[in-house]
Amino acid sequence: MPELPDVEHMRRYFESEALGVPLVGVEVRDPLLLRGLEPSALDGALVGAGFASTYRHGKYLFASTAEGDRPWLLLHFGMTGGLERTQLGEVDPRYTRVSFRFADGGALHLRDQRRLGRVGLVDDPAGFVAGKRLGPDALDPALTAPAFDERLAQRRGFLKGVLTNQQFVAGLGNIYADEVCLAAGLAPFSLVEHLSKDDRRELHKTMRRVLGKAIDLLEAGRDFPRSWLLTQRRADGDCRGCGGKVARRRFEGRYTYWCPRCQKEV
DNA sequence: CGGGCCTCCTGGTAGC
DNA sequence: TGCTACCAGGAGGCCC
Numbered sequence A: 001m002p003e004l005p006d007v008e009h010m011r012r013y014f015e016s017e018a019l020g021v022p023l024v025g026v027e028v029r030d031p032l033l034l035r036g037l038e039p040s041a042l043d044g045a046l047v048g049a050g051f052a053s054t055y056r057h058g059k060y061l062f063a064s065t066a067e068g069d070r071p072w073l074l075l076h077f078g079m080t081g082g083l084e085r086t087q088l089g090e091v092d093p094r095y096t097r098v099s100f101r102f103a104d105g106g107a108l109h110l111r112d113q114r115r116l117g118r119v120g121l122v123d124d125p126a127g128f129v130a131g132k133r134l135g136p137d138a139l140d141p142a143l144t145a146p147a148f149d150e151r152l153a154q155r156r157g158f159l160k161g162v163l164t165n166q167q168f169v170a171g172l173g174n175i176y177a178d179e180v181c182l183a184a185g186l187a188p189f190s191l192v193e194h195l196s197k198d199d200r201r202e203l204h205k206t207m208r209r210v211l212g213k214a215i216d217l218l219e220a221g222r223d224f225p226r227s228w229l230l231t232q233r234r235a236d237g238d239c240r241g242c243g244g245k246v247a248r249r250r251f252e253g254r255y256t257y258w259c260p261r262c263q264k265e266v
Numbered sequence B: 001c002g003g004g005c006c007t008c009c010t011g012g013t014a015g016c
Numbered sequence C: 001t002g003c004t005a006c007c008a009g010g011a012g013g014c015c016c
Helices: A004-018 A039-046 A125-131 A145-152 A159-163 A174-184 A197-220
Strands: A023-028 A051-057 A060-065 A072-076 A081-086 A096-102 A107-112 A118-122 A247-251 A254-258
Touching: A004 A051, A004 A060, A004 A081, A004 A107, A004 A197, A023 A039, A039 A072, A039 A118, A051 A125, A060 A125, A072 A081, A072 A125, A118 A125, A145 A197, A159 A174, A174 A197, A174 A254
Parallel strands: none
Antiparallel strands: A023 A096, A051 A060, A060 A072, A072 A118, A081 A107, A096 A107, A247 A254
8 A cells, every 4th residue: 555645545544533632652563673773762752742643755644643742643554554543442453563552442543464664753854864864755746857957967767766765756666666667658667878868757747647646546445447557466457558468577575567568668 | 766576465267 | 184385465684
């Protein structure tokens, strides 16, 4: 789930389900997700206040409390993380690792089957982002076509590698990098230094369109069209553009899918 | 710097 | 049935 569109979907879910209700406790069922942070620190920072606002940068989600001098909650969803709100009397969902319990008897749960997610505290999201050297969020309005172009000009290597590099642009993972490449008509193993000005412009425009559309689909609860590569990620998957079979190749330990006929390699 | 590969984890599935 | 190998939307670290 958790690439930019999924995390944005979760951010909106967090906003609609978890703002403004006082927190009475943070239950840490699995300290591994805290990566060394003491569970009592979460309690100390959050209990008594309610969540007041959210912020997302790439695949990271942050939430502030109503009391300004407190740190922000940081959530990262790894490969299998997700949020689920329960109401008074409902049982905690499967794979719940951390639960934020509200005064109304409900709770917001971080579920994470594979336990690769993370829960933390940061003084300031912008400082955290800077410390991690994350690139601009892929949907940041400030990431204009010229700004994108300028960043891209400083990179070398496979397009796929650049798109999934969170220090280049934050938010794209294995799935959406492939999706953007297909929609832009560019093969993922193209070398970014070989892209033309038009290619780069198309890439920027397409990246935003694909991510925006994915968010819309998630918000509407609709299935992704079969023309999307993410529905065809298997050895015999079809390219809905040309009717041929998709290609796949291992890249950094996982599979990249693309259509060699519809995506030009430069 | 980029790419290949390993690790941290769990669990579903394919193949024998 | 039981076992093994491999796979899954992330990320950090090591090596070349």
